[in-house]
Amino acid sequence: MRKLQAQGIHHITLTGADRQTSIDFWEGLLGMPFVFEQPNLDNPDEGHLYFDPGDGRLITVFTNETRKPDPKRTPTDPGCVHHLAINLSRATFSQAVTRLEERGIGHSGVKDRGFMDSIYFKDPMGFLIELACYRFEPPFGCSHADVMIEAHRIRVARGDYNIAEEHLADAIQLLVERRQQTLSRD
Template sequence: MRKIQVQGVHHITIVGSTRQSALDFWEGLLGMPFIFEQPNLGKPDENHLYFDPGDGRLLTVFTNESRTDAGRPAPRKVGCVEHLAFNVSHATFTQVPARLKERGIEFLERDRGFMNSIYLQDPNGMKVELACYKFETPEGFRAADVLMRAYQIRLERGDHHIADEHLADAIEDLLATRDRATH
């Protein structure tokens, strides 16, 4: 059987509470430009808000003015989304803790070996991650290329998780393959 080949994320849709709650969080806190809104054509009692998460694709939110913010952690069960992760620059990442503290928003900061992460919750308890890779992707490669090579190096060395040395060595290897291909 042949595969259906996807080419990236088209959009992500979440169930929100009110229009203003969605605007305040996605645009007001996270800076995602509000693109447009229209009725949810599949469920007439809902509105459908569209935001740009920074790469020109879409994050959409179903809203209904009769709902209120859940104000509790979203369920973490089989079949549920654990979290949504969004890329931020290193410069922005360093400013996130202070900006969240200014707004009284609780968060967790974690070192993930190959990236740094800050976790917070939207008004409905969905976990949102702000992530920043610890490396710059070399010209002509994708972040996934660096991570795949770093993973291979990590496995070859029997290490527990990807760390800075694996990333640096992966980038060196990728650049060497590019240099050999151009000579």
């Protein structure tokens, strides 16, 4: 059977509060330029704001001027979206705790995920946001996913519980050796 081959996420749409609260959060805190706005074409009582998360794709937010921020955690039942992870550079990630605290935003502190570091906090509507920073750069011509699949294979073969930096380093070496020739015998 033929697949409907995905080529990346086109956009993600979230339910936000009012227009200004949404702009203040997505652009004001997270630095995502506000690039487009129109009505929600399925609900004339709502606006539809578009933000660029840094890769040219889109995160969109439905707004309603009667909806106010509600910091209660959004549902995490099966079928619900648990959280949204946003990629940060190492330099920006190293400043994230300070910058969140400057704004009085509660957060999880830095969490060690083996192959990346994470910080969690909620948007104005209680939706969990993760700031994520990889602990590695993929070799030239490879993606983060290329490294992750190789690191996973190495981890499983070794019987290790989770991916660690050693698996990443070995995966990167393997990818370079496959891709790049050498005149050396060693």
